Amino acid sequence: MATRFATLAEITGHFAETTPDRAAIRVDGAVWTYADLHERSVRCVAALRGLGVKPGDRVGWLALNHPDYITLMCACFRLGAVLVAINARLVAREIAYILGDAGIDVLVSETAFLPLVEDASAATGLAHVVLLDSTHDGRPAFAGWIAAHAPDDAMPAISPDDIALQLYTSGTTGFPKGALLSHRQLLGTIEKGGLTGEAWGQWREDDVALVAMPLFHIGGTGWALHALEAGATMVILPRPDVPGMVNAISEDGATRMFAVPAVLLAICQYLETVPANLGAMRALYYGASPIPLEVLRRSMLAFPNAEFVQCYGATETCGTVVYLPPADHDPAGNQRMRGCGKPYPGNEVKIIDGEGHSLPPGAVGEICIRSVSVMAGYHNKPEATAKAVVDGWYLTGDAGYLDEDGYLYIHDRVKDMIVSGAENIYPAEVENALHEHPAVADCAVIGVPDARWGEAVKAIVVKKADVSEQELIAFAKQRIAAYKVPKSVEFIEALPRNPSGKILKKDLREPYWAGHERRVG
The missing domain is CATH 2.30.38.10 (Luciferase; Domain 3)
Incomplete structure (x- = not known):
């Protein structure tokens, strides 16, 4: 079943015309219909045009999950602009790099992030900041900002090959890279589930998608786009808050969700003391790290009516490209459950x-x-x-x-990348931060096994002056996002290198992964 749209820009207008009263988003007891969402989007188009945003310009987002992310995203699609969702866990200098690299002049954020935004914008000359939750120092609040503009339904000519999203991934050289994702590529991902011909891959108009994973990742935005393209309803949570997720299923009737294994485990643990009926869930997609068989068993009991689908992909592939279908899931375990699955059609x-x-x-x-x-x-x-x-x-x-x-x-x-709790971390970023400390002569960063997050960041350091593990960890926290900071530091006399001087990270990793069949988390 191919998608009905040539570009993502067409979606809200289509459903505002065909199913205007269907719920598009539920949040905090309020319901936005597709007519509401479309009107907010075209008012946002007018507001962005008022700030001089043109086709191809980059518009930034720095906030937790929020329904107006969908508003802004759809407005950018219709305007031909490119949305750049920035990881809300980054520190100011990482944010500044992305603002500068993308050339962002308009940023939508929230008051809690203003200190970071102000530090970052001082280095980049960011022209306009719009806040989601309030006005502050002359910066407008998003809802009032778009409401002050008349709807602008005009669209430029938009090609399926135009870039729709620019999402940043960790960089091998210490700088993140902005993956360019077009309308065609994103819609190509969305249609794949339907092409399997299996029931779980067919979205229904009465589906309710739980959007709890971060929208600044492809796992969050891609999931929201699946729901949007289907004309389904979204329940959007600021973060993957377990009580909120359980309530969204048991009370709001969420039928589809994507989660990482650590979140599934947390839900199972929560249910031990706060039982709930999660029978509304029909399709549960999981990925970003391997799932222990015991966690999968517990999850299948917790979600008795859900078909489980494992996902493998990357930002660079617009999300899932390989899947393990429900038919290959067995609580008793089987060979195929040790892998990722098979390619989508x-x-x-x-x-x-x-x-x-x-x-x-x-x-x-x-x-x-x-x-x-x-x-x-x-x-x-x-x-x-x-x-x-x-x-x-x-x-x-x-x-x-x-x-x-x-x-x-x-x-x-093959690469040195570490995946911890679904966040991609390149050691070079961490090593660059540690090398700024005057007591560090040399260092290497590796991923080591972690029962909860898959992998944990570990630094192996050669020091030239006295310094403690705690000092280096605190030093790193000032320079890089918390999820990239080493959880532990080991000091050694010299790093192992090959004849050309390359650090032998495989040798450094070996003692920690010995006995593990799979050498990544």
Whole structure:
């Protein structure tokens, strides 16, 4: 079943005309119909145009999940502008880098983030800040700002290949990269579930999607776009708050959700003391890190009517490209549950060696993906784009293998990236921060096993002056987002290196991953 839209810009107008009274968003007891959402979006178009925003311009978002993220996103689609959702866990200098790299002149944020915004804008010359929750020092509040403008329904010519979203990923060199995602690529991802022909992949108009994962990640925004394209209803929570999620299912009747395994475990633990009926949930998608079999068993009991679907993908692929369908889920466990699943219809996966040659089933190499969903590239980074996308294949940096049936299994990582609690962390970012400390002579950052988050960040440090583990952790907290900060520091005399001077991180990781079949979290 192909999507009915050529671009994302058409969605709110379509449903405002065909199903104007259907609920689009439920939040805090209020209901926005599709007519309401469309009107807010076209008023937002007028407000953005009033600030000089043109097709191709970047508009920023720095906030927790909020229904007006959908307003702003749909307005950007209709205006031909590009929405840049910034990770709300970053520190000021990381935010400043993204504001400058993307060239953002208009930012929607909230009062709690103003100190970060002001620090960052001092370095970038950010022209306009609109606040979600209140006015402050002459900065307008979003709702009043858009209400003051008459609806502007005019749209420029928008191509399916125009960029719709620019989402930043951690960078191998210490700087994040803005993945450019077009209308065609995002809609291509949305249609894949329907192409399976399986019931769980068919969205219904009466579906209620729980949007709790961060909208500044593709997991959150992509999930919201699935609901929007289906004309379904969204329940949007500021964060993956467990009581709120349970209430959204038991009271608001949420039928679909995406969550990371750590959140599923937290829900199961919560239900031990606060029982609730989660029978409304029909389809539960999970991913971003492996799920222990015991957590999956408990989750299947907690959500008795839900079909479970494991997801594997990346920001660079607009989200999920490989899935493990409900038919391959067994509470008793099976071989396929150790892997990620199979490619969606129309997607291709291959495994290559270090020279780019395809490998046979069972052989471990780098996982490569070819799909309509592969990004257009990295913003202003042609060299990084050329390394990441080769002849239409996205090189994931993950190491794995395919079985005889085409199912994918993760083994390790080719790149040094760490995944902790669904956040991607490149060691270079952490190492750059630690190297600023005068007592650090050399350092390497690795991921080590963590029962809750999959991996934890660990720093291996060679010091040239006396410094403690606590001092280095506190130092890092001032420079990088908290989720990137090392959870532990180990001091050694010298880092292992090969003859060309490259740090042998595999050797550093080995003692921590010994005995683990899978060498990543």
